[in-house]
Structure formats: C-alpha cells, structure tokens
Amino acid sequence: MKILTANALASIQDSGRFGYRSMGVGKNGVMDSWALQAGNALVKNDLNEPAIEIALGDLTIQFEEDVSFCLTGALYEAYLDDKRIPSYWRINAQAGQTLKLLRPLQGMYSYLCVHGGFDIEPVLQSASTNLKAGFGGFEGRYLKADDILKVRTAASLPVIGVARLVPTRIIRVIKSSEYERFTPSSKDAFESQQWKLQSSSNRMGYRLAGTSPLELIEPTQMSSHGVDIGMIQVPPQGQPIVLMADAQTTGGYPKIATVINADIGLMAQIRFGKTCQFVIVDLEQALREQQKRQHYIDQIEEYAHEN
Structure with missing residues (x-):
C-alpha cells in the first residue's frame, strides 16, 4: 500500500x-x-x-x-x-x-x-x-x-x-482516589454539567471546560504518582483533563474519577467543541459494561469466521 x-x-x-x-x-x-x-x-x-x-x-x-x-x-x-x-x-x-x-x-x-x-x-x-x-x-x-x-x-x-457501537456523550466513570477531597458542590458539578472538549486536546489528554470549575476542600500537596489512560486529573484552575492513549507515566494532580474501560473509546470519539457528561457508576457495573463490549467483539469474530 x-x-x-x-x-x-x-x-x-x-x-x-x-x-x-x-x-x-x-x-x-x-x-x-x-x-x-x-x-x-x-x-x-x-x-x-x-x-x-x-x-x-x-x-x-x-x-x-x-x-x-x-x-x-x-x-x-x-x-x-x-x-x-x-x-x-x-x-x-x-x-x-x-x-x-x-x-x-x-x-x-x-x-x-x-x-x-x-x-x-x-x-x-x-x-x-x-x-x-x-x-x-x-x-x-x-x-x-x-x-x-x-x-x-x-x-x-x-x-x-x-x-x-452506538455513539453517546454520556461517559461513565468510577470514583478515583481523591474524589472525597473535592467540595460537595464540585462533586455535583462534575456530574451535572456539560463539559466541552477543547481544541488543545490531543492523544495525551482531553482538556475539558465547564462553567463551574472543580474545587478541593483544602489545598492538597501530592507527590508524583503513576497515572494511566482514563484517569481524570484536576489542575489548580479546576478544569479537568482526561488522560488518553499517549498519557505520561506519572502525574501530580488530584484525580476525581476514571473513565471505565468500556467507555474510553466513546470518550475518544468526541469531537472538538462538543460536550460530554459524566455519570458515576460502581465497579460492578463497570465490569458488566466491559463484558458487554467483549461480547460484542466475540459476536463479530464468530460472524466473520462463518463468512
């Protein structure tokens, strides 16, 4: 080719x-x-x-x-x-x-x-x-x-x-390690508002902007720690960043949530200037949704090998 x-x-x-x-x-x-x-x-x-x-x-x-x-x-x-x-x-x-x-x-x-x-x-x-x-x-x-x-x-x-897979801008997440350090109003805003994907986003991270920035209960000093795709970091200005495929290996910002594995692809397909909304689910639902995705792939494999 x-x-x-x-x-x-x-x-x-x-x-x-x-x-x-x-x-x-x-x-x-x-x-x-x-x-x-x-x-x-x-x-x-x-x-x-x-x-x-x-x-x-x-x-x-x-x-x-x-x-x-x-x-x-x-x-x-x-x-x-x-x-x-x-x-x-x-x-x-x-x-x-x-x-x-x-x-x-x-x-x-x-x-x-x-x-x-x-x-x-x-x-x-x-x-x-x-x-x-x-x-x-x-x-x-x-x-x-x-x-x-x-x-x-x-x-x-x-x-x-x-x-x-049917595209959607409803992105499911699970709570991350610093979720409880955010103010109650920020926890509400994280799920209730629409987050717009910024044109400065790339394969390293999707930068989001919302009308209500996310705030910590009190300033938090964090050492650099391991990070991975799907984690949602919140820099001091309060506008979250979803780490994507080319994410760095370590980071020091607090993490409010993590996109579930089943929905990483849905997150990736959001266009610049479009919005998404986060919904918190528990680990059991996250695992069920991953199983559904795997079943979808299994069905395609079976159909393709029959034809």
Whole structure:
C-alpha cells in the first residue's frame, strides 16, 4: 500500500505497549480499542493486529495488491475509486485501486484494518507509534506521502458488514482516589454539567471546560504518582483533563474519577467543541459494561469466521 496524500494525522497503532511504564515508557496504542478490535475481528485478524489510526483530515492510499479491508471507529466519508464505501463493512480492493478518506462525518478516530495485517516490526513488544520518543510504528512518526506499507496477506474475503457501537456523550466513570477531597458542590458539578472538549486536546489528554470549575476542600500537596489512560486529573484552575492513549507515566494532580474501560473509546470519539457528561457508576457495573463490549467483539469474530 502506498500513501499518496496524508493531510490527516495517521499512524500505526495496536492496543499498546505494556509492562514498561516503570521505565518511563508510555502505553501509546489506539485511542479507541473497541473500534480496533471490531475491525480486526471483521477481517479475521488477531484482535491486536496493528491498524492505521486516522484523525482530523483526508488520506489517500493506493493498493498495490488485492486486499480485504474495513474502516471502523469514526464514520469517514470514504471512496474506493469513485464508489462510496461504508464503515464497519469488509470491502475488497484490487491492485491499483485507490482509497480516499475525505473527512470524518461523525467521531474523531477511524481505523483502517487489512486482512493479514501490516508487516510492522514490533518495538518493546508493540507495533504502536510512540510519537514523542519517535519509535515504533512506521519510523516512529505520522504517515506521509510516498510511504509504503507492506501487507502480509493478499486475499479477497466475502463482503459483509456489522453494526457499530452506538455513539453517546454520556461517559461513565468510577470514583478515583481523591474524589472525597473535592467540595460537595464540585462533586455535583462534575456530574451535572456539560463539559466541552477543547481544541488543545490531543492523544495525551482531553482538556475539558465547564462553567463551574472543580474545587478541593483544602489545598492538597501530592507527590508524583503513576497515572494511566482514563484517569481524570484536576489542575489548580479546576478544569479537568482526561488522560488518553499517549498519557505520561506519572502525574501530580488530584484525580476525581476514571473513565471505565468500556467507555474510553466513546470518550475518544468526541469531537472538538462538543460536550460530554459524566455519570458515576460502581465497579460492578463497570465490569458488566466491559463484558458487554467483549461480547460484542466475540459476536463479530464468530460472524466473520462463518463468512
């Protein structure tokens, strides 16, 4: 596959790099892991097979071999040559055809998964791109014009489609370690108000703005401690930051809550300028929702392997 144009932020990502946070190496990986798994299940791959993560712009690719592929995550306006193609469908491309992704119509991050996967050499047991350190993925950077990606398997599979997870701006969270240090009015405001995603957000963190800043009962001095994706930190100005896939390994701000694993992908797909609302759930519900997500992936795998 040859990249013809790349105005989007496109990088190679899998589910992430695990076991190296104590050395200061972040997890990285996809912003929406459920979309990655759904795509890989649909094209009969291992669920962790690396894909191209695409955000905020257009991307044009020329296929140099016959390939079965799908697009998941954000709904892109996409064309195979001049034919419009839908997301969450397994599509066959022939050598010489061109895939044009013009713009996301809904959501932020889309995933291009190909049957057989991309031939990417793992670094620290992951193919994910660490953009800050410049390693992993394709030369440790975003894709650009004239890059060539090797596909392991040239094949055509039956064309099928599956349902996608219904997008929502209601994001479920569990209380975090410093929740009780916030004032009662801040606890109420955290759940009751709409939080707008700021354009300064990125793969490291989603910066939110609300009309009622969150306040601590009394000033709190905290030592740096381990942090991870989904944790919601509250800096002194009271506007929360949701840590995302490229989050740092340590932080010192108090944490009011953590986005549940089932909803991280939903959080990732919120567009700049749009709002979300947090709802606190207990650990038991968080685990039930994760099981529902896993059942969704299992269903796609079963259907894809039957077709």
